[in-house]
Amino acid sequence: MSDLTTPATRPVNPRFSSGPCAKHPGFSLTDLSDAPLGRSHRAAAGKAKLQSAIDRTRVLLGVPEDYRIGIVPASDTGAYEMAMWTMLGARPVTMLAWESFGSGWVTDAVKQLHLDVEVRTADYGHLPDLSIDSDRDICFTWNGTTSGVRVPDADWIADDRGGLTLCDATSAAFAMDLPWDKLDVTTFSWQKVLGGEGAHGMLILSPRAVERLESYTPAWPLPKIFRLTKGGKLIEGIFRGETINTPSMLCVEDYLRALDWAETLGLRGLVARADASAHHIWDFCDSHDWIANLAVDPATRSTTSVCLRFTDDSLPEDFAKRVARRLEAEGVAFDVANYRDAPAGLRIWCGSTVEPADVAALLPWVEWAYRAERAAWSTGPAVPPHRPFPISKEPTMAPKVLISDSLSDAAVQIFRDRSIDVTFDPSLGKDKDRLAQVIGDYDGLAIRSATKVTEKLLAAAPNLKVVGRAGIGTDNIDKDAASRRGVIVMNTPYGNMITTAEHAIAMMFAVARQIPEANASTHAGKWEKSRFMGVELSGKTLGVIGAGNIGGIVCDRARALRMKVVAYDPFLSEERATQLQVEKVELDDLLKRADFITLHVPLTDQTKNILSAENIAKTKPGVRIVNCARGGLVDEEALAEALKSGHVAGAAFDVFATEPATASPLFNLPNVVVTPHLGAATTEAQENVALQVAEQMSDYLLTGAVTNALNMPSVTAEEAKVMGPWLKVAEHLGAFVGQMTDEPIQAIEVIYNGSVAAMNLDALNCSAIAGVMKATNPDVNMVSAPLVARERGVEISTTRQDKTGAFDGYIKLVVRTDRRERSVAGTVFSDGKPRFIQIKGINIDAEVGEHMLYTTNHDEPGIIGALGVTMGKNGVNIANFTLGRSDRDKDAIALLYLDEQPSAGVLDQLRQTGLFRNISPLRFNV
Ligand SMILES: NC(=O)C1=CN([C@@H]2O[C@H](COP(=O)(O)OP(=O)(O)OC[C@H]3O[C@@H](n4cnc5c(N)ncnc54)[C@H](O)[C@@H]3O)[C@@H](O)[C@H]2O)C=CC1
Numbered sequence: 001m002s003d004l005t006t007p008a009t010r011p012v013n014p015r016f017s018s019g020p021c022a023k024h025p026g027f028s029l030t031d032l033s034d035a036p037l038g039r040s041h042r043a044a045a046g047k048a049k050l051q052s053a054i055d056r057t058r059v060l061l062g063v064p065e066d067y068r069i070g071i072v073p074a075s076d077t078g079a080y081e082m083a084m085w086t087m088l089g090a091r092p093v094t095m096l097a098w099e100s101f102g103s104g105w106v107t108d109a110v111k112q113l114h115l116d117v118e119v120r121t122a123d124y125g126h127l128p129d130l131s132i133d134s135d136r137d138i139c140f141t142w143n144g145t146t147s148g149v150r151v152p153d154a155d156w157i158a159d160d161r162g163g164l165t166l167c168d169a170t171s172a173a174f175a176m177d178l179p180w181d182k183l184d185v186t187t188f189s190w191q192k193v194l195g196g197e198g199a200h201g202m203l204i205l206s207p208r209a210v211e212r213l214e215s216y217t218p219a220w221p222l223p224k225i226f227r228l229t230k231g232g233k234l235i236e237g238i239f240r241g242e243t244i245n246t247p248s249m250l251c252v253e254d255y256l257r258a259l260d261w262a263e264t265l266g267l268r269g270l271v272a273r274a275d276a277s278a279h280h281i282w283d284f285c286d287s288h289d290w291i292a293n294l295a296v297d298p299a300t301r302s303t304t305s306v307c308l309r310f311t312d313d314s315l316p317e318d319f320a321k322r323v324a325r326r327l328e329a330e331g332v333a334f335d336v337a338n339y340r341d342a343p344a345g346l347r348i349w350c351g352s353t354v355e356p357a358d359v360a361a362l363l364p365w366v367e368w369a370y371r372a373e374r375a376a377w378s379t380g381p382a383v384p385p386h387r388p389f390p391i392s393k394e395p396t397m398a399p400k401v402l403i404s405d406s407l408s409d410a411a412v413q414i415f416r417d418r419s420i421d422v423t424f425d426p427s428l429g430k431d432k433d434r435l436a437q438v439i440g441d442y443d444g445l446a447i448r449s450a451t452k453v454t455e456k457l458l459a460a461a462p463n464l465k466v467v468g469r470a471g472i473g474t475d476n477i478d479k480d481a482a483s484r485r486g487v488i489v490m491n492t493p494y495g496n497m498i499t500t501a502e503h504a505i506a507m508m509f510a511v512a513r514q515i516p517e518a519n520a521s522t523h524a525g526k527w528e529k530s531r532f533m534g535v536e537l538s539g540k541t542l543g544v545i546g547a548g549n550i551g552g553i554v555c556d557r558a559r560a561l562r563m564k565v566v567a568y569d570p571f572l573s574e575e576r577a578t579q580l581q582v583e584k585v586e587l588d589d590l591l592k593r594a595d596f597i598t599l600h601v602p603l604t605d606q607t608k609n610i611l612s613a614e615n616i617a618k619t620k621p622g623v624r625i626v627n628c629a630r631g632g633l634v635d636e637e638a639l640a641e642a643l644k645s646g647h648v649a650g651a652a653f654d655v656f657a658t659e660p661a662t663a664s665p666l667f668n669l670p671n672v673v674v675t676p677h678l679g680a681a682t683t684e685a686q687e688n689v690a691l692q693v694a695e696q697m698s699d700y701l702l703t704g705a706v707t708n709a710l711n712m713p714s715v716t717a718e719e720a721k722v723m724g725p726w727l728k729v730a731e732h733l734g735a736f737v738g739q740m741t742d743e744p745i746q747a748i749e750v751i752y753n754g755s756v757a758a759m760n761l762d763a764l765n766c767s768a769i770a771g772v773m774k775a776t777n778p779d780v781n782m783v784s785a786p787l788v789a790r791e792r793g794v795e796i797s798t799t800r801q802d803k804t805g806a807f808d809g810y811i812k813l814v815v816r817t818d819r820r821e822r823s824v825a826g827t828v829f830s831d832g833k834p835r836f837i838q839i840k841g842i843n844i845d846a847e848v849g850e851h852m853l854y855t856t857n858h859d860e861p862g863i864i865g866a867l868g869v870t871m872g873k874n875g876v877n878i879a880n881f882t883l884g885r886s887d888r889d890k891d892a893i894a895l896l897y898l899d900e901q902p903s904a905g906v907l908d909q910l911r912q913t914g915l916f917r918n919i920s921p922l923r924f925n926v
């Protein structure tokens with residue numbers, strides 16, 4: 001690529017303005033159609049909308065119940081000036097200002113209100129001194145929008161303060177944590193982090209702020225739109241949606257829709273998105289010396305209004321503006337020049353509505369525009385050398401996990417607590433192209449059912465180590481492809497089972513009593529008492545197809561409803577059937593006898609279409625069928641026909657052959673109840689699966705512990721610690737024979753002797769097989785090795801032995817080809833280091849090094865000399881030298897641990913001595 005080649009990828013949305021900010025993902029004007037336009041905002045509908053905006057803001061931001069939240073005129077400026085005008089003057093005031101907006105409030109205080117104030121300022125890029133007498137009122141901005149400097153926390157605000165804190169949080173709310181106990185007045189506007197419209201401000205008052213309002217009357221007159229009290233009492237109506245003046249109901253509706261979106265992420269998710277975007281920029285600055293964050297102290301760097309400066313002071317004054325114009329002309333970034341009063345540079349908005357992937361896509365463009373402008377500036381110094389972006393990762397960097405489906409906030413929190421670098425972007429699950437664009441950066445991917453982990457996606461994910469499914473079904477993951485690429489696939493098999501079983505029972509009731517239709521009819525003002533005749537569940541026969549975790553719970557609940565339960569599940573033991581009080585039957589028997597059928601099997605080649613047209617025809621007339629397991633288990637066309645003919649009396653489906661299901665033969669048929677894959681959709685289940693998946697993935701990425709993996713044996717964190725050196729021994733043994741063998745391997749036998757035989761042999765096997773397979777395919781790892789071996793027809797066997805010989809424990813690996821058998825054994829010494837202890841049945845004691853040389857010869861004098869002299873002559877240092885022989889004058893071996901790989905020339909010189917039968921350089925991953 002020439003220096004000025006334009007980057008290949010463009011941000012999907014080029015809107016990086018710091019206000020009004022980008023609309024939330026998925027925004028559409030048609031979503032505003034429910035706005036009560038042309039109606040009074042004081043009518044019930046309008047008031048309910050305003051109240052809802054207040055209530056939902058409280059929940060999302062975690063505002064305490066005893067704080068008041070009001071919608072006030074004139075955006076954040078209106079809200080903040082309202083607070084200054086009504087509350088300041090009672091006490092001495094300290095004004096903190098470190099950028100344009102803070103300075104604006106200073107002007108208000110000094111020139112308009114003529115207050116006796118202490119003004120503390122700092123230059124752009126810095127914070128002023130925050131040690132303040134807690135008896136004074138304090139005015140400050142949480143995040144300086146025009147300098148990109150924020151307060152790192154509120155520890156500098158006293159808990160037992162006498163004064164009030166007035167915080168302008170307009171570019172912080174919904175993107176940064178706000179500690180409500182430290183904030184007496186908080187203001188923000190809708191047009192910032194949530195990408196709302198710039199009409200109204202939000203004013204949040206602590207009880208202490210209310211006390212000030214009710215006990216203090218300022219010396220100056222107050223315009224009507226600032227008046228919060230009447231007769232010395234707070235006008236409570238303002239904080240219930242009775243706005244002071246007429247609000248725009250269109251803007252209110254828009255704010256409510258933004259809240260709809262924000263609620264799917266929760267505050268944690270919103271904060272995580274801003275963090276992820278800002279981190280992209282910070283990493284970029286760290287790897288390029290021509291651009292830097294304006295905020296000098298990293299702890300004060302904004303994660304919303306990220307302000308950047310070009311480091312070369314000799315650049316012309318309008319250089320940054322020209323870069324911004326170039327970006328705008330390319331259509332890759334709008335409005336990213338610095339604020340008019342701020343130092344020259346760029347300001348890139350990273351608030352929650354901006355896609356982190358768009359920020360990542362923008363950065364190569366920033367480099368391109370910078371270089372293009374420099375080239376155009378002919379008198380300037382030479383263009384600095386091109387540095388690729390992103391920079392290569394340090395091995396010490398925290399693992400990166402992407403959450404691409406909507407998961408409870410709990411997951412984000414766990415990843416954070418475990419120091420995993422997490423990006424939460426649930427919109428990616430539905431956008432495979434964008435997901436493929438970003439996945440290359442991540443070590444882990446946490447999903448639900450929307451994200452499809454295909455071969456193609458995995459091919460774009462060279463760093464990926466683990467896919468975590470927050471739920472049960474993994475039919476959206478190509479597990480073979482994942483295994484082949486060494487990616488572990490985990491699920492959470494228990495977290496949502498109760499919830500899903502309850503949904504199946506709810507669906508059974510719904511279809512038995514036609515609840516959804518009766519509900520719709522009653523809402524429509526009809527009173528069709530005789531239309532909805534149902535059937536009782538008590539005494540009926542329930543046929544459960546698949547009596548595993550969920551099916552088992554359904555059996556239990558159905559028994560409590562006094563149903564007779566028959567189950568078809570070839571893997572259900574008689575003991576378990578007795579325990580569940582169900583009768584184990586064949587499928588045909590179930591079909592014939594059941595009044596209700598419920599499916600709880602995974603979708604496999606055997607279960608696909610298990611309720612085919614033919615099997616549906618075998619069911620009892622009047623049967624009702626519930627599917628809360630997987631689409632594809634039932635032939636939807638055939639079922640629709642059977643419903644129309646009356647053979648099947650009703651159906652309740654949560655899952656569909658194609659999802660999201662926007663059309664189905666079952667839709668709009670009478671007595672068919674449908675839900676949009678809600679089986680797992682309860683707060684409890686979502687919390688469970690999110691917590692579990694985040695813990696499991698973090699454990700794996702940080703400690704190597706494997707839980708609930710579908711393509712790898714489980715390894716506990718404790719085991720991972722104890723077994724670490726043994727896993728290495730197994731891998732080295734495999735690597736030894738793998739490198740020695742150049743014909744097709746037929747069988748691998750792993751013999752575990754003594755203490756190691758009590759360990760987790762499945763995991764040790766995987767490591768040994770990986771060692772063998774890596775010799776021919778360096779990309780194989782513990783996850784992919786068994787599959788690769790199976791695909792090559794290699795037979796694997798394991799033997800456990802009681803302790804024999806001198807070692808407490810050892811592993812012996814035997815590899816068979818059609819020509820020979822090779823064996824090597826190893827152990828872990830008390831120093832925790834792996835050792836080879838036997839090769840070809842000959843005892844040795846050899847430390848394992850990265851570069852080794854293995855020779856075999858007839859036992860005779862001169863071997864040590866030949867090896868030593870040849871290495872010495874060629875400057876190859878020998879770190880360790882081990883010899884062994886089967887008997888005097890018989891087979892002998894030597895294993896040298898070298899400081900570097902011997903060259904072909906060195907090996908030739910050895911061969912020319914005629915002393916050796918075999919000379920093999922070996923390499924180990926120590
Ligand atoms: N609607 C939703 O939101 C949710 C759906 N699910 C789905 O529910 C299903 C069941 O999940 P779990 O009970 O957790 O699984 P499980 O693995 O505990 O139980 C499945 C049972 O099906 C049996 N089975 C397998 N092949 C069979 C066959 N050919 N014929 C009859 N039985 C067979 C197995 O022996 C096992 O007992 C899965 O498809 C899962 O994806 C799970 C959670 C939520």
Ligand SMILES: O=C(O)C(=O)COP(=O)(O)O
Pocket residue numbers: 448449450470471472473474496677678679680681
């Ligand atoms: O856990 C499962 O198998 C489910 O089907 C739940 O799917 P979901 O996470 O709600 O998309």
